[in-house]
Amino acid sequence: MATVSSAGPATGVERDVVLTVEGLTIVLDPSGRNIDDEVSLFIRQGEVLGLVGESASGKTTAATSLLDYQRRGAKISGGEVTIDGRDVLAMGPDELRTIRGGVISYVPQDSSASLNPALRIGTQLMEILEAHSFGGSQADREARLKEMMAEVLLPSDRDFLRRYPHQLSGGQQQRVAIAMAFANRPKVIVLDEPTTALDVTTQAHVLDTIRDLTKRYGVAALYVTHDLAVVANLADRIAVMYAGRIVEIGTKEELFEAGQHPYTRKLLSSIPDITGERALVGIPGWAPRPGQRPPGCAFAPRCTWAIEKCSEEYPPVEGPTDLHRVRCWRWKEVGAQTAETDVVLRDKSLDACDTPEKTVISVRDLVAFYQHKETLHDITTTLCERRCLSLVGESGSGKTTLARCIAGLHPHKIEGDIEFMGKPLARDARDRPRSTRQAIQYIFQSPYSSLNPRKTIRQILAAPLKVFFDLSRDEMEARMEKALEQVALDASLLNRYPDQLSGGERQRVAIARGLAAEPTVLVCDEVTSWLDVSVQAAIIDLLADLQREMGLSMLFVTHNLALVRSISQEVAVMNEGRIVEHGVVDAVLEDPQADYTKKLLSDTPTV
Amino acid sequence: MSTEITVNDSELVEAPGAHSARRHSEWVMTIREAWRMGRTKVGIAIFAAIVALAVVGPWVAPYSPTEFVGRPFSPPSSTAVLGTDYIGRDVLTRVLYGGRTVITLALAATVIGLGLGVTLGLITGYARRWVDETIMRILDVVLAFPQIVLALLFVSIVGPKLWLIVLMVGIGHAPRIARVARAATLEVAQRDFVRAAEAFGISRLKIIFSEILPSTTSPLLVEFGLRLTYSIGLIAALSFLGFGMQPPAADWGLMINENRIGITVQPWPVFMPVLLIGILTIGTNLIADGMGRALIGIERDTGGG
Numbered sequence: 002m003a004t005v006s007s008a009g010p011a012t013g014v015e016r017d018v019v020l021t022v023e024g025l026t027i028v029l030d031p032s033g034r035n036i037d038d039e040v041s042l043f044i045r046q047g048e049v050l051g052l053v054g055e056s057a058s059g060k061t062t063a064a065t066s067l068l069d070y071q072r073r074g075a076k077i078s079g080g081e082v083t084i085d086g087r088d089v090l091a092m093g094p095d096e097l098r099t100i101r102g103g104v105i106s107y108v109p110q111d112s113s114a115s116l117n118p119a120l121r122i123g124t125q126l127m128e129i130l131e132a133h134s135f136g137g138s139q140a141d142r143e144a145r146l147k148e149m150m151a152e153v154l155l156p157s158d159r160d161f162l163r164r165y166p167h168q169l170s171g172g173q174q175q176r177v178a179i180a181m182a183f184a185n186r187p188k189v190i191v192l193d194e195p196t197t198a199l200d201v202t203t204q205a206h207v208l209d210t211i212r213d214l215t216k217r218y219g220v221a222a223l224y225v226t227h228d229l230a231v232v233a234n235l236a237d238r239i240a241v242m243y244a245g246r247i248v249e250i251g252t253k254e255e256l257f258e259a260g261q262h263p264y265t266r267k268l269l270s271s272i273p274d275i276t277g278e279r280a281l282v283g284i285p286g287w288a289p290r291p292g293q294r295p296p297g298c299a300f301a302p303r304c305t306w307a308i309e310k311c312s313e314e315y316p317p318v319e320g321p322t323d324l325h326r327v328r329c330w331r332w333k334e335v336g337a338q339t340a341e342t343d344v345v346l347r348d349k350s351l352d353a354c355d356t357p358e359k360t361v362i363s364v365r366d367l368v369a370f371y372q373h374k375e376t377l378h379d380i381t382t383t384l385c386e387r388r389c390l391s392l393v394g395e396s397g398s399g400k401t402t403l404a405r406c407i408a409g410l411h412p413h414k415i416e417g418d419i420e421f422m423g424k425p426l427a428r429d430a431r432d433r434p435r436s437t438r439q440a441i442q443y444i445f446q447s448p449y450s451s452l453n454p455r456k457t458i459r460q461i462l463a464a465p466l467k468v469f470f471d472l473s474r475d476e477m478e479a480r481m482e483k484a485l486e487q488v489a490l491d492a493s494l495l496n497r498y499p500d501q502l503s504g505g506e507r508q509r510v511a512i513a514r515g516l517a518a519e520p521t522v523l524v525c526d527e528v529t530s531w532l533d534v535s536v537q538a539a540i541i542d543l544l545a546d547l548q549r550e551m552g553l554s555m556l557f558v559t560h561n562l563a564l565v566r567s568i569s570q571e572v573a574v575m576n577e578g579r580i581v582e583h584g585v586v587d588a589v590l591e592d593p594q595a596d597y598t599k600k601l602l603s604d605t606p607t608v
Numbered sequence: 609m610s611t612e613i614t615v616n617d618s619e620l621v622e623a624p625g626a627h628s629a630r631r632h633s634e635w636v637m638t639i640r641e642a643w644r645m646g647r648t649k650v651g652i653a654i655f656a657a658i659v660a661l662a663v664v665g666p667w668v669a670p671y672s673p674t675e676f677v678g679r680p681f682s683p684p685s686s687t688a689v690l691g692t693d694y695i696g697r698d699v700l701t702r703v704l705y706g707g708r709t710v711i712t713l714a715l716a717a718t719v720i721g722l723g724l725g726v727t728l729g730l731i732t733g734y735a736r737r738w739v740d741e742t743i744m745r746i747l748d749v750v751l752a753f754p755q756i757v758l759a760l761l762f763v764s765i766v767g768p769k770l771w772l773i774v775l776m777v778g779i780g781h782a783p784r785i786a787r788v789a790r791a792a793t794l795e796v797a798q799r800d801f802v803r804a805a806e807a808f809g810i811s812r813l814k815i816i817f818s819e820i821l822p823s824t825t826s827p828l829l830v831e832f833g834l835r836l837t838y839s840i841g842l843i844a845a846l847s848f849l850g851f852g853m854q855p856p857a858a859d860w861g862l863m864i865n866e867n868r869i870g871i872t873v874q875p876w877p878v879f880m881p882v883l884l885i886g887i888l889t890i891g892t893n894l895i896a897d898g899m900g901r902a903l904i905g906i907e908r909d910t911g912g913g
Contacts, residue, residue: 410803430807438809451800455822468808514804 017046019221020067020105020189025080027062027071034292036075037063037245041318044189044221049212051232051253052225053268054242055533056504057290061110063242064191064225068101084189102181103133105189111198112178116166122177123162126150126184133185149180153210172203176210183214190215193225200395200560205604208235227533229272230563230606233257238324241265244289244299246315251325261320261327261336263306271538275607277566277590283538287503298329306331359386360423361522361554362407362441367417369402377402377578380417384522389548389555391565391586393601394575401446403575404524404558408443409433421522439469442515446527448507452499458485458510459495465518484513488543505536509543516547523548524556529564541567562605566590574598642895642902651894658888662707669701673858681867681874690876693867699877705858706881709770710847711888714839717774721781721839722832728782729789730816730824734797744790747783755780755842763851773852777842781835788831792824799823826900833896837889844885860885 020043027037037059044050054060062075067082069089082089084104092100101107109115117125126149130142150157153176166174175195182190192211196204212235215222226232232239233253240250241264249262260266270282286303289295295302301311310330320326321336329335362384369377377399384390392400405411407419409430419426421441427433442465445451452461462481466472472480482492488509499507508528515523525544529537545568548555557569565572565586572589574582574597582595593599642648670689671677676696677688684691690699728747732740750758759776766772796802797820805815846852847861855862860881867877 408807410807431809433809435809438807443804443807445800445804447800451804453801453819453823455825464805464810465808468810518808 018043019046019085020044020223021081021083022063022067023081023083025063025066025082026078027059027066027075028078029291030074030076032292033078035245035294036291037066040080040242040245040247042240042247042250044223046188046221047216047219048238049215049222049224049236051236051239052223052242053227053229053232053239055227055288055535057244057288058242059245059291060225060227060242061193064193064223065107067189067191067223068105068107069097070101099133102129102187103185104187105191106182106185106187108175108178108182108190108192108195110194112174112195113166113171113198115178116174118166121163121165122169123159126162126177126181129181129184135185145184149184152183152214153177153180154206155180170203171199172207175199175203175207179207179210179214183218183220186218187220189221189223191223191225194227196231197226197228201562201604201606202395202600204231205606208606211235228606229268229534234606241268244294245291246299246328247326248300248329249325249327251320251322251327255321255325259321259336261325261332262329263304263331263335264300266335267303268535271535273538273541273561273563273567275563275566275590275602275605277587281538281541281564281567283540283542284535285539287505287536288533306335358388360384361386361421362556363418363420364403364407365418365420367403367406367415367419369399369406369411369416370414371402372413375578377406377415380578380580382573382580382583384554384556385571386554387548387552388571389545389557389569391557391559391569391572392575393559393562393565393572395560395601397577398575399578400558400560400575401526402578404443404526404556407556408441408524409438410443435469439465439518440520441522441524442518442520443524444508444511444515444526444528447531448499448504448511449531451511452507454499456498457495458497458499458502461499461510462495462514462517465514469518480517484517485510487516487547488513503536504532505540508532508540512540512544512547516551520553522554522556524558526558527560530560537564544568562590562601563607574601639899639902642898645898645901647894648898648902651891651896651898654887654891655895658707658884658891659711661704661884662711665704665707669698669704671698671701673697673702673705674856675701681870683874684876690880691874693863693874693877694870699880702858702863702877703860703880703884706860706863707884709853709857709859710840710843710861710885713770713774713777713843713852714836717777717839717843718781718832718836720775720778721785721835722828724778725782725785726789726821726824726828729786729791730793730820732786733790733793734812734816734820740790744786747786750779751783753780755838756845759842759846760849760851763846768851768854770852773843773846777839777846780842781838785828785831785835788827789824792827793820796820796823830896830900833892833899836892836896840885840889840892844881 022040022042025037025040026035028035040063042050052060052064062072065071066077067089069082069092071077077090084100089100116122123146126146127142130145135145136142147157155161155173155176169177179195196207199207208231211222214220224232224236236253238250238252239256240247241256241262242248243264249256249260249265256265257269260269267284270279271284273281284303289299295312297312297314298316301307304311308330316328316330318326318328319332360383364380364382367377367380368375380403382390392403394400402411406415409426409428411428415428421437426437430438459481462484463477466477466480481495485492485494490506490509490513494502494506499510502510529540532540541564544555547553559565569586572584572586573580574589574595576597582589582593582598589598590602593602674697677698678692678696680692680694680696682688682692688698688700690703693699693702728743732743755777758780759773762776763772802815802819805819843852844861847859848865850865853859853862855866863881864878871878
């Protein structure tokens with residue numbers, strides 16, 4: 002490379018580098034397919050490196066390999082991991098046991114699953130100190146335990162330490178997991194999406210804690226995530242992974258302001274923008290899984306910059322500086338474009354709704370119970386024709402319950418009125434007339450659960466057609482093909498099973514199934530929360546288009562306030578079973594009235 | 609919105625390579641996948657060998673099963689390869705004749721048990737509430753009787769009829785199978801595709817048999833193998849106790865009972881039936897296990913890891 006490093010002489014860098022990974026390659030055993038390839042990175046003391054990638058990019062596999070741990074079926078086939086000059090991959094089982102949880106520690110994604118439900122948290126925290134003989138005496142360890150709890154902002158009184166994991170909230174559990182990770186003052190800490198399962202407000206607090214602790218104790222942290230917005234607020238440097246390789250690594254500013262890899266650029270523009278200035282632009286296609294990766298650059302099939310060379314040969318490590326590295330044949334051209342040119346401005350004319358308001362669904366004084374507990378209180382709202390209303394709230398806010406009440410899927414008692422086209426709706430979908438069941442279609446959160454794995458796409462799409470229409474075989478086939486076409490899928494998928502499709506394709510099939518019923522109202526329950534951001538953007542765009550073209554009324558349930566602008570005209574913010582704010586999207590997001598909305602807005606991470 | 613992403617063309621063009629559209633029914637695919645596993649091949653080989661022995665046996669047997677060929681409990685010789693039993697009949701001949709009944713009865717009993725148990729399990733698991741409670745408590749009562757006692761109770765009243773044995777062994781299996789089917793149903797019934805079917809207004813019976821049942825087949829198939837194993841043992845045990853086949857019929861269970869007094873002198877008439885019953889159960893278990901694994905799709909090629 003021509004450019005001379007601006008980060009000072011190599012020795013200066015070496016001095017405080019704690020962790021280095023060189024050419025780490027992990028394969029599936031026995032097939033030998035690559036999960037990770039030539040992963041190289043380093044982290045300095047007190048630095049947070051964000052490892053960003055979509056599903057199946059190999060980020061978690063790479064991260065756990067730093068502790069020399071591989072999930073079943075994976076095997077490290079080459080490379081080096083050194084912590085403070087010691088080669089981790091060369092260590093025997095005994096030595097590994099002493100460094101794990103000591104020198105290097107790990108915070109898993111789901112702490113509720115990683116804490117032992119049968120042990121009190123005090124016992125579990127003490128265990129990790131004892132396992133590494135922290136301090137000289139029991140008194141030392143007890144003092145450290147108190148200190149740890151203070152560090153993660155949890156009470157350290159006896160009552161609290163005697164609780165079991167299920168008696169803590171999700172955020173508290175994750176704090177306990179973080180306390181365990183920091184317990185023995187490690188040099189390196191690996192955080193594997195520790196906030197994915199948390200609400201935004203809790204996430205904001207946990208991120209603060211992590212930031213504070215890594216800086217205070219000079220820990221080198223690797224933060225694995227799929228969410229660029231999260232690392233934007235936390236990491237010093239960012240490594241972007243795609244299909245098992247690091248495609249770009251550099252400081253946060255370098256990547257966000259002058260990304261040299263097309264994938265980095267595209268990933269940034271597929272993040273929903275809470276300010277609503279930028280349009281949501283997805284990346285066509287999906288990330289290939291191990292074994293399906295094309296030759297050459299794996300991103301080439303989805304890349305608008307791709308040239309012939311890209312699909313033949315994998316680009317070498319290059320980059321504008323020694324520390325800002327990129328793997329793309331055309332990085333200079335990509336980098337020469339200013340980041341602003343990527344930005345597609347959102348077409349705000351779509352926000353306006355000039356059709357006369359005609360109420361399709363109205364909910365009045367709705368009270369819903371879960372068994373005997375009241376979970377929704379006095380909900381009153383309306384959904385107008387050809388409009389999209391977003392229901393926003395954190396988990397437990399009752400947004401899904403409300404959506405299910407409307408769709409006739411709430412299995413418990415409800416009081417109050419739900420009207421569809423002026424007629425009251427029965428609680429249970431079965432008790433509703435066929436025309437109503439047909440008119441209101443519900444799209445479920447997880448496309449992995451909403452499609453019967455034992456049925457082909459043809460059988461899945463046939464279900465609504467058989468119930469709602471009396472069609473001949475050919476007509477059915479034509480309708481199914483049309484439904485797939487509407488969601489931009491090919492009719493050749495009809496013979497496939499859901500497990501042969503990607504997550505994004507599955508969600509499209511689920512939407513197609515809803516559309517096949519020819520509904521007037523579409524209820525979408527967190528339909529993108531299981532999808533990668535780049536795929537999410539494409540699904541949101543699809544739904545927005547469908548809603549406009551088919552004149553659907555849509556209820557869009559989400560926890561992500563940033564998505565609201567891209568799809569809806571109205572928004573209702575929910576908290577603890579009540580609608581706390583209701584209005585036109587721009588008004589609510591720009592001038593929130595309720596304290597809760599303000600808090601939600603300030604806690605939502607942005608790029 | 610922007611035109612850039614209206615169609616995900618590359619999703620179509622770049623369809624995962626490993627996916628050739630499956631035109632065969634899932635059963636065929638499952639059996640094929642099961643066949644690819646070593647355990648299934650071994651299981652099928654064992655099962656086929658024993659069944660072949662039981663079916664073909666009578667034609668290749670050197671003697672009639674009731675013919676006296678020597679002195680009681682005489683050791684293996686050139687006239688009787690495995691020696692003679694307690695009244696001097698040829699052991700080899702009786703072993704070759706004795707498998708048919710136990711295999712047929714065991715299969716019939718298992719099918720009855722499975723049909724009954726699965727139906728009850730699906731209904732209770734999907735219906736919940738009072739239907740679930742009522743049926744499950746009744747099954748608990750049945751479950752309170754050890755299977756063999758339950759069978760003996762009725763057989764001793766009505767008499768050793770073969771249909772009764774099959775029925776009672778089947779009924780004895782039903783509560784256990786129902787519990788497995790119910791557990792599987794509870795798990796499947798809360799998945800969203802069942803809710804989707806409910807939202808469409810598809811009838812309950814159709815949801816049970818067309819949406820839920822196919823997803824519960826894997827534990828049930830394993831259960832079938834396991835119950836077949838138990839049926840073989842149970843029916844052999846009933847014969848052993850004198851409630852199954854009646855002398856002078858040749859039957860493995862009966863043979864063990866008749867000849868156990870002479871086990872120290874002439875072990876073959878006891879050892880051979882025990883060995884064959886043992887091998888048969890291992891075979892059925894291996895098949896069940898292989899099918900179970902194939903159905904869950906552990907080794908199905910989704911192109912992923």
